[in-house]
Amino acid sequence: MKPLALILAAVFVIIAILYWTGHFIPAGVHLKHGIVSIILALLCLVWYRFQSAETTR
């Protein structure tokens, strides 16, 4: 599950960038959508952190 967490985090970061640059959908730049994507990316990193700590122990 660790790789999945990292992949999802990367995907959400890319989605955020696409939202902020206005390349995601024709409607243009979406600040709020980008922020939510970044928050989801951070949560995926937290998930990764919890899994890493488990395997270390």
Next chain:
Amino acid sequence: MRACLTHLADFRASGKPSPACEPTGVVTFVQAMLLAVLQGVSELFPVSSLGHTVLLPALLRWNVDEGSESFLAFVVVLHLGTALALIVFYRNDWIAIIRAFIASIVRGRFTDDRDERTAWLLVAGTIPVGILGVLLESSVKKLFASPIPVSLFLFANGFIMLLGEWLRRRQHPEKSTKQYRRLDQLTPRDGVFVGFAQSLALLPGISRSGSAIVAGLLRDLHHEDAARYSFLLATPVILAASLLEFPKLFAPDAHVVLIQAVVGGVLAGVTAYASVAFLTRYFRHNDLSPFAWYCIAAGAVSFILFATKAIA
């Protein structure tokens, strides 16, 4: 109003509305103060602030364009005042929750610490409303933010609260306070359930705190804990919503309402603080019924007035 009446003759003669009668984003000082008190109270009382913000100006026939930059800037400040009041009221809880949250991330492990569990419950409950809010808010507002649908949703809000209380009594007819679950005993799944329930408040007329409290009750919380969870959950949502709209304060027309916005923000904060102080005491021994009956009555009366065009 007087200006509008003087321009009525022009309108009749020309068939075109006078510019003075067109809805404007500028609210008078009295209107601003009324809206501030309304926001501070209705954001936390389970009666839908958004619903009241749509209904009251329509019922009082205020000539206000709620989509204008200056009005939106004014509303941002009111929300900011409300969020700050919630943070101040729960300041000790927030300090403990944030500390426990950071500690658990650093540790990379969950513990049974109450504050840590509350922190993760808040995360679980905020995700649904965050995602659904960003994706659906503007389209839902466009569809339903007019008096007749709002009246119906306000009526439904009252019905939902009565239904929640009835289901709870049916599930636990003779439960003493000691047998209820504590907030930190909820599971993340319960948190997500409450978060989804809170998302119903995207519909103008459905109360955020009301739906979250009902969901908490259905997950076996005492009224007091359900209300506390609802208010803690509301804080990041209201704060984030107001911060995201913050740039509207610097829009070209926004300065028109600067004094109203500042005084209104303070007033909204004070009333929100008083409201949350009252409600946390109220829910120690009382239930949602009075708010439910108020919503049913207000929704029904508003619907009749708007549907029969008694108020155009």
